[in-house]
Amino acid sequence: MALNPGWQKYYSEKRVTAEEAILRSLGDGYRVYISPGCAEPQHLVRALFSLIGRYRDVEIIQNLSLGSVPEDWFPYLGHCRLKTFFVGPRTRRAVNVGQADYIPAHFSTIPNFFKPGGPFPLDLCLIQVSPPDSHGFCSLGISVEITKTAVQHSRIVIAQVNEKMPRTLGDTFIHVTEIDWFVEHTEDLIEVKEFPVGPILERIGKYTARLVEDGATIQTGIGRITNSILRYLVDKKDLGLHAEMMTDAHRALIMQDVITGRRKTIHKGKAVVSFCIGTKELYEFVHNNPIVEFHSTEYVNNIRVIDQHEQMVAINAALEVDITGQVCADSIGHKIYSGIGGYVDFMVGASRAKNGKTIILVPSTSPDGKKSRIVTHLTEGAGVVTPRSTVQFVVSEFGVASLFGRAIRERAIALINIAHPKFRERLLDEAKRVRYVYQDQILPPVYEPLYPGQWETYQIFPGNLTVFFRPIKPTDERALQEFFYSLPDQDIYYRFLSAMKVFPHRNIQAMCNIDYEHEMAIVGVLGDVGNETIIALGRYILDQKTNMAEVDFAVRAEYQRRGIGTFLLHYLCEIAKSKKIDGFCAYVLASNRRMLNVFHKVGYVIHSHLEEGIYEIWFRFDEPAQVCVMD
Numbered sequence: 001m002a003l004n005p006g007w008q009k010y011y012s013e014k015r016v017t018a019e020e021a022i023l024r025s026l027g028d029g030y031r032v033y034i035s036p037g038c039a040e041p042q043h044l045v046r047a048l049f050s051l052i053g054r055y056r057d058v059e060i061i062q063n064l065s066l067g068s069v070p071e072d073w074f075p076y077l078g079h080c081r082l083k084t085f086f087v088g089p090r091t092r093r094a095v096n097v098g099q100a101d102y103i104p105a106h107f108s109t110i111p112n113f114f115k116p117g118g119p120f121p122l123d124l125c126l127i128q129v130s131p132p133d134s135h136g137f138c139s140l141g142i143s144v145e146i147t148k149t150a151v152q153h154s155r156i157v158i159a160q161v162n163e164k165m166p167r168t169l170g171d172t173f174i175h176v177t178e179i180d181w182f183v184e185h186t187e188d189l190i191e192v193k194e195f196p197v198g199p200i201l202e203r204i205g206k207y208t209a210r211l212v213e214d215g216a217t218i219q220t221g222i223g224r225i226t227n228s229i230l231r232y233l234v235d236k237k238d239l240g241l242h243a244e245m246m247t248d249a250h251r252a253l254i255m256q257d258v259i260t261g262r263r264k265t266i267h268k269g270k271a272v273v274s275f276c277i278g279t280k281e282l283y284e285f286v287h288n289n290p291i292v293e294f295h296s297t298e299y300v301n302n303i304r305v306i307d308q309h310e311q312m313v314a315i316n317a318a319l320e321v322d323i324t325g326q327v328c329a330d331s332i333g334h335k336i337y338s339g340i341g342g343y344v345d346f347m348v349g350a351s352r353a354k355n356g357k358t359i360i361l362v363p364s365t366s367p368d369g370k371k372s373r374i375v376t377h378l379t380e381g382a383g384v385v386t387p388r389s390t391v392q393f394v395v396s397e398f399g400v401a402s403l404f405g406r407a408i409r410e411r412a413i414a415l416i417n418i419a420h421p422k423f424r425e426r427l428l429d430e431a432k433r434v435r436y437v438y439q440d441q442i443l444p445p446v447y448e449p450l451y452p453g454q455w456e457t458y459q460i461f462p463g464n465l466t467v468f469f470r471p472i473k474p475t476d477e478r479a480l481q482e483f484f485y486s487l488p489d490q491d492i493y494y495r496f497l498s499a500m501k502v503f504p505h506r507n508i509q510a511m512c513n514i515d516y517e518h519e520m521a522i523v524g525v526l527g528d529v530g531n532e533t534i535i536a537l538g539r540y541i542l543d544q545k546t547n548m549a550e551v552d553f554a555v556r557a558e559y560q561r562r563g564i565g566t567f568l569l570h571y572l573c574e575i576a577k578s579k580k581i582d583g584f585c586a587y588v589l590a591s592n593r594r595m596l597n598v599f600h601k602v603g604y605v606i607h608s609h610l611e612e613g614i615y616e617i618w619f620r621f622d623e624p625a626q627v628c629v630m631d
Contacts, residue, residue, distance in 0.1 A: 472514065
């Protein structure tokens with residue numbers, strides 16, 4: 001492009017009405033691109049469809065329709081047909097009744113469709129821009145995505161010049177000499193307001209927040225579910241943003257100094273996005289704001305750019321997940337619901353990034369509660385948007401399933417246990433039928449359907465050792481086996497009062513599948529979620545006749561003498577008291593002086609009885625320690 005110092009004269013000569021611009025530019029059989037999303041040039045679109053009856057076989061290309069593009073395309077048959085890369089509410093019916101077409105494509109590759117040799121050479125491009133600055137540059141404002149490339153490769157470009165389009169920074173600028181016709185028309189930009197968050201999304205948001213660490217760079221996909229979880233990241237520090245989309249929820253995190261970009265690997269201090277979907281407040285925020293940079297999806301969604309970000313976290317939603325980890329995100333059976341968008345770009349990029357994470361969010365059931373969204377196999381016709389090899393975490397309102405490095409059997413167990421309780425038995429039966437899991441595999445009794453996350457806590461011990469304590473999960477089976485095999489023979493003898501040498505699946509799974517009401521087990525773990533090592537275990541089992549619970553605990557040898565066992569016993573006491581249990585009992589070898597000392601420091605009156613070298617110990621929570629009673 002040669003800069004034209006006399007651009008004002010060119011601009012003045014090229015100003016026309018919307019109808020004039022369409023009539024001078026459009027022809028039969030043309031391929032027409034329309035800017036998508038909230039940047040749709042509505043005034044131009046209204047003019048286009050008022051005149052489209054004069055033309056035949058016009059092909060219209062758009063990414064996401066939110067504005068004036070019609071919902072019913074039947075009146076336009078023979079005159080024009082829509083092809084879209086992302087199906088939204090306005091185009092969903094048309095696509096699924098055959099009046100419009102869906103093109104599955106990654107956002108990163110769509111710009112190549114418009115380049116020489118690509119499948120979609122463009123005749124006409126309808127866009128919306130900010131008024132030109134003193135140098136003759138207009139900004140694409142809130143939506144650069146694939147539009148910048150479309151403008152560069154279209155034969156004719158018509159721009160709606162809207163004073164309400166913000167002037168955004170980054171790779172957003174187009175000189176007036178690259179535009180053929182200007183239609184000055186000021187109107188409000190399309191707004192999309194946030195939906196209220198119900199209890200299901202609240203629980204999903206809180207679980208997801210635990211997976212996002214301080215300093216991570218985040219991407220959230222298009223949709224209500226992914227956008228809603230952002231409000232649960234308010235306690236994080238120095239997050240970065242590199243994503244195809246920015247919303248009001250991102251703006252709030254920037255204004256709260258949560259998203260700062262200070263620890264980003266590239267584009268430090270910048271939020272890098274491709275388009276905005278939101279409200280007037282968001283559009284005003286990005287106007288001339290150097291914190292936010294807009295770039296084409298060719299760059300933002302480039303896997304080689306994404307994977308340069310350390311701690312890159314891609315968070316996307318699913319319509320259905322099978323128990324091996326395959327994800328469907330663009331269709332419900334044969335019915336197209338949305339699109340691929342940047343899903344695969346960011347899932348692959350984040351999985352390749354140093355310390356990156358890929359997170360899939362899925363409510364456990366369909367909105368009416370009649371179908372499980374976690375299934376043995378995807379519904380017939382459903383598309384696999386993300387393969388099972390790319391997914392690291394799946395989050396439902398019932399917890400987190402860690403799939404990274406897990407076998408099909410382990411994945412199936414993890415996913416079944418975050419499905420809705422009313423579907424778990426059926427899923428387990430189906431998993432057994434296809435031999436995904438052991439034939440004797442069991443599930444936890446469903447006394448309380450929600451995992452008791454309120455009993456998760458961190459504790460610091462001498463040597464600056466930080467241990468995460470949480471209720472045991474069915475997916476801890478292998479880690480618990482490794483814990484028991486790590487214990488010295490003497491500790492095993494103390495723990496089980498016998499010289500156990502093996503810890504088979506049938507025994508360990510019973511310890512991991514508990515109801516959290518009459519039986520509780522707390523594990524102390526080191527390491528990140530999905531790569532945890534159990535270093536301590538404390539558990540109790542309630543005798544409902546006496547309302548007393550038998551308690552035991554064990555700590556790996558290298559972590560003993562730091563107070564971990566004492567903490568576990570006190571913590572189990574607090575949990576038991578919240579369940580209205582009267583007290584604890586235990587059986588301890590007389591030679592196990594360390595465990596006896598732990599009990600005597602618990603803070604309650606200790607009763608004990610020695611028989612054949614074994615102490616039977618018991619204490620009640622309504623008897624705080626003043627004296628110790630020994631039989």
